[in-house]
Amino acid sequence: AQSVTQLDSHVSVSEGTPVLLRCNYSSSYSPSLFWYVQHPNKGLQLLLKYTSAATLVKGINGFEAEFKKSETSFHLTKPSAHMSDAAEYFCVVSAMNRDDKIIFGKGTRLHILP
Amino acid sequence: GAVVSQHPSRVICKSGTSVKIECRSLDFQATTMFWYRQFPKQSLMLMATSNEGSKATYEQGVEKDKFLINHASLTLSTLTVTSAHPEDSSFYICSAATGQGLRGYTFGSGTRLTVV
Numbered sequence: 001a002q003s004v005t006q007l008d009s010h011v012s013v014s015e016g017t018p019v020l021l022r023c024n025y026s027s028s029y030s031p032s033l034f035w036y037v038q039h040p041n042k043g044l045q046l047l048l049k050y051t052s053a054a055t056l057v058k059g060i061n062g063f064e065a066e067f068k069k070s071e072t073s074f075h076l077t078k079p080s081a082h083m084s085d086a087a088e089y090f091c092v093v094s095a096m097n098r099d100d101k102i103i104f105g106k107g108t109r110l111h112i113l114p
Numbered sequence: 115g116a117v118v119s120q121h122p123s124r125v126i127c128k129s130g131t132s133v134k135i136e137c138r139s140l141d142f143q144a145t146t147m148f149w150y151r152q153f154p155k156q157s158l159m160l161m162a163t164s165n166e167g168s169k170a171t172y173e174q175g176v177e178k179d180k181f182l183i184n185h186a187s188l189t190l191s192t193l194t195v196t197s198a199h200p201e202d203s204s205f206y207i208c209s210a211a212t213g214q215g216l217r218g219y220t221f222g223s224g225t226r227l228t229v230v
Contacts, residue, residue, distance in 0.1 A: 034157055038219055041211070043148050043160035043173075088219060094152070102152060102205065104221045 002027045004093045006105035014113045019078040021108045023065075023091030026072060033074045034092040035065055038107075044090065050074065061085070086112045116142055118210050120222025127198055127229055135193045135225045137208035143188035144210035148219075149181075151204045158207070164191045198229045 007022040025031060032051045036044040048059025055067040065076045074091060091105040117140040127133050137147055145166050150158040162170045162183050170183035180202075182194040191210075195202055207224040 036158070041146065043163060044150065044158055044209075046157040049157055090219075092158075102158070102207065102224060107219065 002031070002093050002103045004091050004103050004105040006089075006091050006108050008108050009106070010109040010111065012111040012113055013081045015083055016080050019076070019081045019085065019110065021076040021089050021091075021110065023074045023076065023105060024072055025074060025091070025093045027093055032094045033065075033067060034094070035059065035063070035074075035076045036090045036092060037087045038090065039087045047076070047089075081110075081112050083112050083114070086110055116220045118144075118208065118220050118222045120208055120225060122225060123223060124226045125228070127227070129199055129229055130197055132194055132196045133198055133227060135195075135206055135208075135227075137191045137193070137210070137222050139189045139210045142210075144191070145188060146211040147185060147191040148209045148211075149183060149191075149193050150207050150209070152207070153204055161193075195227065198227070200229045203227055203229045 003026045005024045013019055034049045035047040037047050038044050047063050048057045048065055050057045050067045058064045063078045065074050067074050088107045088109050090107050092102055094102040119138045119140055121136050125133055147164040149161045151161055152158045160173050161176045162172045164170045164183050164185040166185045166188050172178045180196055185191040205224055205226050207222055209219050209221040211219055
């Protein structure tokens with residue numbers, strides 16, 4: 001069975017400070033993990049993905065995430081927040097098995113304070 | 115709250131037939147819904163944005179005549195794959211804008227379509 005837990009429903013950080021969005025997963029198979037961002041009235045945009053290559057994954061807009069198997073985590077980070085980062089972020093797990101499907105976390109709303 | 119129900123979860127159909135996938139918002143009104151597809155080991159691809167009472171907006175490269183989207187009410191959007199072919203086999207998922215609370219969007223559980 002697969003599951004994804006985004007530990008925070010909303011996160012507020014000041015502009016210019018680091019961002020940490022937490023995600024834990026469980027999967028019976030080797031998972032692929034994704035982070036997506038969704039801005040108001042827009043579709044999902046892929047930030048980055050992990051598919052069993054390097055454990056530190058760099059994405060767009062300065063975001064990166066580290067796959068830690070021992071902690072079953074895939075937290076999303078950014079060194080310095082920008083106002084345009086305010087959006088909703090989704091952690092997604094996908095495992096390629098016979099009944100493969102994707103599982104979405106419930107999302108984390110990121111607020112950027114001026 | 116903010117639950118989206120997507121049906122069916124799995125469907126197998128013959129090549130040339132049409133398949134309808136439903137996406138319902140159970141406890142809220144969704145003026146905007148999104149339809150995505152995913153191929154194995156790839157990321158989600160936005161197919162179209164569906165707004166209640168108006169025509170859907172399709173992403174570049176998505177055939178509007180093949181993937182018919184209807185959003186006739188505030189709680190139901192449907193995606194019909196017409197004249198399905200094996201290359202249409204994929205995982206389709208919808209999401210709805212809740213327009214309320216801290217979680218702005220919620221997702222259906224997805225539909226695995228296999229065309230044989």
